[in-house]
Amino acid sequence: MAMVQRISRNSILWYLSHSLLLSACLLLLPGITTAVHGQDVARLKQSPTTTQDGRRAAAQRAFAEGQRLRQQGTAEALRQAIVKYEEALLLWRAVGDRSGEAATLNSIGLVYDSLGDKQQALSYYNQALPLRRAVGDRSGEATTLNNIGLVYDSLGDKQQALSYYNQALPLRRAVGDRSGEATTLNNIGLVYNSLGDKQQALSYYNQALPLRRAVGDRSGEATTLNNIGL
The missing domain is CATH 1.25.40.10 (Tetratricopeptide repeat domain)
Incomplete structure (x- = not known):
């Protein structure tokens, strides 16, 4: 009988100790949940x-x-x-x-x-x-305007080409893009040359030439010199 009582007491103590442990774990769960949720929120905020x-x-x-x-x-x-x-x-x-x-x-x-x-x-x-x-983006705007001018020039619409080149030119000057300015001046010269206005063409080539030299664009310089020779 004593053995039975001792076993029962031991069993009760075992259950009590595990019950307390389980309660402690349950108390911790809100904190654990909050921590995990907090990580999710942080992750979502960063996503x-x-x-x-x-x-x-x-x-x-x-x-x-x-x-x-x-x-x-x-x-x-x-x-x-x-x-x-x-x-x-x-x-x-x-x-x-x-x-x-x-x-x-x-x-x-x-x-x-x-x-x-x-x-x-x-x-x-x-x-x-x-x-x-x-x-x-004035530099980019000038580049795109110049590109549109080139397309119209190649399509034979010289007046439209001039219109876009003349919009690009002051922007290139405003941003200090001397290489781009020289390119656009040379392009305007080409249009005037194709229109038969040789003096206007020369005027623009002669503005482009020193700029090409100043920026060390030897290929562009050669192109403009060739255009002047034509």
Whole structure:
């Protein structure tokens, strides 16, 4: 009988000790839950930034790959460049980066121009232009204006070409882009030359020449010297 009582007492003590341990664990649970929930909240708060950063990095990679392919210049590489640029474009738009979007649109325009699809080139340049204006990128705006001028020039619309070159020129001067200024001056000279106004052409070539020398653009200098000789 004593043995039975001793066993019962031991059993009771065992259950009591485990009951206390279980109660302690239950008391800790709210704290554990709060900690885990807190980690989730912190993770959720960080997720948009992490996602945005990831998309931005992916956009930069796609754009850089597009640039690399475009510079190869082959028809196949140019078509592949468009795919990469379009990929970058979606990502720039997803993160709301209008500057990156504008640069990519301008680059797609360059590709279509190289492929001979002037209307498509114009379409992309005309999408890039208002974005560059909206973000205050005057250097980029000048570049796109000059590119539009080149397309109109190649299409034979000389007056439209002049209009865009003349919009680009003061912007290039305003941002101190002497290389770009020389390019646009030379382009204006080419238009006047094609219109038969040789004196006006010479005037612009002679403005371009010292700038090309000043920036050390020997290739551009040779081009302008050749134009003057013509």
